[in-house]
Amino acid sequence: MSTSTTAASLTDTSTPTNSAGHPAGPESLVSIDYLKLIWADARETATEPLRWDGDDLRNAGLIGGGLVLSMVFLDKPIRNDAQRNRSRSADRFFVDIQKFGTKQYGLPVLAGFYAYGEFADDYESKTVALDGLSASVITALITSSIKGVVGRARPNTGLGPHHFSPFQGDYSFPSGHATGAFAFASVIASHYDSTWVDVTAYGIAGLVGVARIEQDAHWTSDVVAGALIGGLVGHHLVEFNREMRARGIAMMPTVGTDGRELTLTWEF
Template identity: 35%
Template sequence: MRPLLLLFALLFTVSATHASVPFLPTSPPEVSDTTLHQLAPNRTWVKKHHTLLVGAASAIAVTGFFIGSYQQYDRPIMTFAQQHRNAFTNETARLVQPLGTALPLHATFATMFTIGAVARRPKLREAAVVGLASFYVNALVTDQLKKNFQRYRPCVTQDSHLFDGASGAGQNTSLPSSHTSNAFAAASVISSVYHDSEWVPPVAYGVATLVGLSRINDNKHWASDVLAGATIGYLTGKATYWGYQRLKGHLSGPRIQLTPAWQNGSPGMAAFVRF
């Protein structure tokens, strides 16, 4: 009898213990996120360095054109241009040729600056100031190269490989074309300032190209002279604009303002310091 009572007591204890344990609901299973997240593709090296690659390719192409023109095409191009020269090409050259000289360019920049100041067009003022600065930078580079090469003009000789070099008397200054370099320096700056315009860069470079072609039409330069002038003008214009942007970003305190000026019958620049 006693063993049977002990068995009932043990069963009662186990039942009471089990009843005291609270019921814990089973948590639902975790559902993983199966949404497809599309990550933005990493920029390839080519896309990241697109500007550098285009610039390098352009430099190689221009160098190749210059070498090819100098070696084989200067005299054929000169002969072709003179054989097809007519009243229309002469008149066109007469109209555009001054756009590569100092006085018309200074007058153009002065007009741009004045209109920009009166009409409150900061881009127009910037194009005038940087364009004028690029003219002087380009003039220094072009004049030094002319003195070093002292190449004979096609109107003087039909030998396109005739140079006096740095030891010459300074009478032969065909390479590079200063008219073309001046025009392309101005076009490069204006196109850089108005890079977001659809028509300004094509018009600017188109006019500069006509200036270069006018020098071939007038038999004042070989084709390689014009190509070299266009390259130098483009690079000096871009370099001047780049330097201006860096300088403008770091200026603080006194402000230096450059404006076109005319003094004693000569064009130039005037500098003003504003505090």
């Protein structure tokens, strides 16, 4: 059995029909490429700053200023304190918990949401998986780009918090683990109006950030920047995609077969 389409490459239906076999109207389901969802999300994320008003710009300035102050006054003492208090048991715990900021744990969690949604016919659970994947891809691209440009040395190099070598291969700022963890957390929390979901999701994400400091892989400001990027992008994409779905775009995968090949399509 061959795979005719994948999650990243899907087919378009030129003459869609509805469930009764009649030509589909604007509200009907037709197959689309899932890449279109990610592209729409990426474009929305990239152009969002162009739509900022005075309040948004002021908030961005305050956040940027806070990160600079953190670099100047907090990064080194927090790092030193974290390293003085390391222990074997803490190391074992944080080595495991930090994996929630990577695809190693993050993608299985999203797959679990989708599998549950399919089994229990839970639409919200499915959209968590789709939005989480989109946020993961986009925040990874953002973080990788910033890392290369900034070129900040990691704390375990011994070069200090103010050592920057742009485009020279130093990749401390921002923390990719924190970005990924808070992207996943913000997507999950934005889909469910529940305090315990918020506390659990952001609590785990926060522990990922602490782990990166405890493991001497990142400065505190690296983690804060990653948390802001992941949290803001994840939350914004959920709202953006919810708006699209409210207009009739569901972007939901369907598995089927034509008798010869397994097909995977996303529909709206």
